Amino acid sequence: xxxxxxxxxxEAGVPAPRAGRSRRAAGAWRAVVxxxxxxxxxxxxxxxxxxxxxxxxxxxxxxxxGEIFTAEGFARSLLLSLGLAAATITVxxxxxxxxxxxxxxxxxxxxxxxxxxxxxxxxxxxxxxxxGISTVLRWGPDYLAATPFYQTIIAxxxxxxxxxxxxxxxxxxxxxxYRALDAGLGAMDVRTLVEAARNCGASWxxxxxRVIVPNLKTGLAGASFLTLALVLGExxxxxxxxxxxxxxxxxxxxxxxxxxSVAVSIFSLLLTWxxxxxxxxxxxxxxxx
Amino acid sequence: xxxxxxxxxxxxxxKSRGEGGGRARTRSAGWTGALPLLVFxxxxxxxxxxxxxxxxxxxxxxxxxxxxxxxxxxxxxTAMLSSVKLSAVVAVAGAVLGTFLAxxxxxxxxxxxxxxxxxASGVLANFGGVPLAFAWIATLGNSGVLxxxxxxxxxxxxxxxxxxxxLVYLYFSVPLxxxxxxxxxxxxxxxxxxxxxxxxxxxxxxxxxVGIPVLTPSLLGGVVLLFGGAFAAYxxxxxxxxxVVPLVTLQIADALAGNVLIGHENVALALSLDMIVVAGxxxxxxxxxxxxxxxxxx
Numbered sequence: 128x129x130x131x132x133x134x135x136x137x138e139a140g141v142p143a144p145r146a147g148r149s150r151r152a153a154g155a156w157r158a159v160v161x162x163x164x165x166x167x168x169x170x171x172x173x174x175x176x177x178x179x180x181x182x183x184x185x186x187x188x189x190x191x192x193g194e195i196f197t198a199e200g201f202a203r204s205l206l207l208s209l210g211l212a213a214a215t216i217t218v219x220x221x222x223x224x225x226x227x228x229x230x231x232x233x234x235x236x237x238x239x240x241x242x243x244x245x246x247x248x249x250x251x252x253x254x255x256x257x258x259g260i261s262t263v264l265r266w267g268p269d270y271l272a273a274t275p276f277y278q279t280i281i282a283x284x285x286x287x288x289x290x291x292x293x294x295x296x297x298x299x300x301x302x303x304x305y306r307a308l309d310a311g312l313g314a315m316d317v318r319t320l321v322e323a324a325r326n327c328g329a330s331w332x333x334x335x336x337r338v339i340v341p342n343l344k345t346g347l348a349g350a351s352f353l354t355l356a357l358v359l360g361e362x363x364x365x366x367x368x369x370x371x372x373x374x375x376x377x378x379x380x381x382x383x384x385x386x387x388s389v390a391v392s393i394f395s396l397l398l399t400w401x402x403x404x405x406x407x408x409x410x411x412x413x414x415x416x
Numbered sequence: 417x418x419x420x421x422x423x424x425x426x427x428x429x430x431k432s433r434g435e436g437g438g439r440a441r442t443r444s445a446g447w448t449g450a451l452p453l454l455v456f457x458x459x460x461x462x463x464x465x466x467x468x469x470x471x472x473x474x475x476x477x478x479x480x481x482x483x484x485x486x487x488x489x490x491x492x493x494t495a496m497l498s499s500v501k502l503s504a505v506v507a508v509a510g511a512v513l514g515t516f517l518a519x520x521x522x523x524x525x526x527x528x529x530x531x532x533x534x535x536a537s538g539v540l541a542n543f544g545g546v547p548l549a550f551a552w553i554a555t556l557g558n559s560g561v562l563x564x565x566x567x568x569x570x571x572x573x574x575x576x577x578x579x580x581x582x583l584v585y586l587y588f589s590v591p592l593x594x595x596x597x598x599x600x601x602x603x604x605x606x607x608x609x610x611x612x613x614x615x616x617x618x619x620x621x622x623x624x625x626v627g628i629p630v631l632t633p634s635l636l637g638g639v640v641l642l643f644g645g646a647f648a649a650y651x652x653x654x655x656x657x658x659x660v661v662p663l664v665t666l667q668i669a670d671a672l673a674g675n676v677l678i679g680h681e682n683v684a685l686a687l688s689l690d691m692i693v694v695a696g697x698x699x700x701x702x703x704x705x706x707x708x709x710x711x712x713x714x
Contacts, residue, residue: 353541
C-alpha cells in the first residue's frame with residue numbers, strides 16, 4: 128500500500144536519493160499490480176475466444192460468430208434493449224439531478240432521505256424486487272379487472288416496449304447514478320457556482336445547462352455508462368417477468384451449442400464496450416463545442 | 417446558506433435585498449427539485465415492497481408467520497448462510513484488490529491507461545449474468561481451454577464450487593470497486609501529502625493518519641456495494657453451479673417459478689424478506705460510519 132504511492136515532491140526540498148528510491152519502488156509495485164490485473168481480466172476473454180474458434184474437427188473457424196447474426200430475434204431483442212436503455216437513462220437523470228442539486232442547495236435535511244433512497248436498491252436485491260413486482264402485476268387480473276388501473280397494468284407490460292422494465296431499471300440504476308453524480312458534485316463548489324451565476328442574473332435553466340452540466344460532465348457520463356451497461360446486461364428482472372431483451376435472448380438461443388453460447392457472451396461484451404466508447408467520445412465532443 | 421447570507425451583506429450591502437429573494441427561491445426550488453424522485457420512488461419501490469411484505473405474512477389467505485418460519489429452516493437456511501459467506505468473502509477481497517488496482521491507475525502518469533482502465537471497469541463491473549458464467553466455463557470449466565491445456569482437472573480444480581464462484585464474482589466486483597474508489601483517490605489532494613512530508617511524516621504515517629481515514633467512507637461504501645452485488649447475483653450462479661452451491665437467490669427463483677409445494681408460493685416472498693433484512697443489516701453498519709467521515713471529501 129505504502130510503496131504504491133509515488134512521492135509527490137515539492138519543487139525544492141526532499142533529498143534526491145530518497146525520492147528516486149521511492150519512485151522506483153512505486154513503479155515496480157504499479158507494474159506488478161497492473162500485470163496481475165491484466166492477466167486476471169484478459170485470460171477469460173482470450174480463453175473464451177479460443178474456445179469459440181477452435182473446432183476439434185475442423186480447426187480454426189468463425190462459424191459460431193456467424194450464427195449469432197442469423198439467429199431469429201437478434202435485431203428485435205437488441206433494439207428493445209437499446210430502447211430500454213435510452214428511456215432509463217433519460218428518466219433516471221431527469222429524476223436524480225434536480226433532487227441532488229436540491230439537497231445541496233435548498234433542502235439539506237433531505238440529504239439522508241435521498242441517501243437512503245438511493246442505497247435501497249442495493250439493499251433490496253433485484254430478485255426480491257421482481258418478487259414484489261410480479262405480485263403487484265398479478266393484482267391486475269385478480270382485483271383490478273373492473274378499474275382503469277387494469278388497462279395501465281396491461282399497458283406497462285406491452286412486450287414490444289415493457290414500460291415496467293424501464294421503471295424497474297430506473298430504480299436499479301439509482302444507486303449507481305447517485306454515486307456517480309455525488310462524486311461529480313462533490314468535486315465542485317456547487318453553492319458558490321450557483322450563487323455566482325444567480326447573482327449575475329442567470330435563470331435556473333441557464334444555471335443548470337451552462338454551469339452545472341458542463342462541470343458535471345464526467346459524473347453525467349459515468350452515470351449514463353453505468354445505466355447503459357446495467358440495462359444491457361440485466362437478466363434477472365427481465366427473465367423472471369417474462370420479457371426478452373438482448374440479455375435474455377442470448378440465453379434463449381444459445382441452448383445446447385456451447386461455442387455459440389460463448390460466442391454470444393463475447394459478442395455482448397464487445398457490444399457494450401463499443402457503445403460505451405461511442406457514448407464517452409460523444410460526451411467529450413459535446414463539451415468541447 | 418447561513419455563511420453566504422451573513423457574508424454577503426457585509427461585502428455587498430446594496431445587494432442584500434436581492435440576496436434574500438434568491439434564498440427564498442433557492443429553498444423552494446430545493447423541495448420541488450426533489451419531489452419527482454420521491455414520488456417516483458414511492459410508487460416504483462413502495463408498492464412492490466408493500467406487496468412483498470403483505471405476501472410474506474400471508475399463508476393460505478390468512479395473516480401468518482408460517483412462511484417466515486419455513487424460510488429459516490433446513491435447506492433454505494443453508495442457502496442463506498452460504499450466500500452470506502460467499503458475499504462477505506467477495507466483498508472484502510474485491511475491495512482490497514480493487515483499491516490496489518485503482519491506486520496503481522490513479523498514480524500513473526499515463527492518461528491513456530487511466531481512461532482505458534476506467535472504461536474497462538465500467539464494462540466489466542456490469543459483465544455479470546449468464547455471459548460471465550459462459551466465459552468462465554469456457555476458460556476453467558471441466559472442458560475449458562485452460563483446464564484441458566494445463567491439466568488442472570487432474571490437480572483437483574473444480575470451477576463449480578464455492579471458491580470457483582468467488583473467483584468468478586471478483587471479475588465484476590474488482591472493477592466495481594475501482595469505479596467507486598477512483599473519485600475518492602482523486603480527492604486525496606497532493607497538498608495533504610506535501611504537508612505531511614514537510615512535517616516529516618513517512619509514507620506509512622501519511623496513509624495511517626490521513627489517507628486511510630479520508631478514504632474510509634468510500635472503502636466501506638465499496639464493501640457494502642460489493643456485498644450487495646454478490647449477495648444479489650442470480651444469473652451467474654444459476655448458469656454456473658446450478659444447485660451444487662446452495663444460494664438463496666436460486667431458491668427464490670425456484671419458488672417464484674412455482675417449483676414448490678402448492679400453497680407455498682409465498683415462501684419466495686418470505687425468503688426475499690430475509691434477504692432484504694440481511695442486506696439491511698450490512699447497510700446499517702455502513703451508514704453511520706459513512707456520515708461520520710464523509711465531510712473530508714466535500
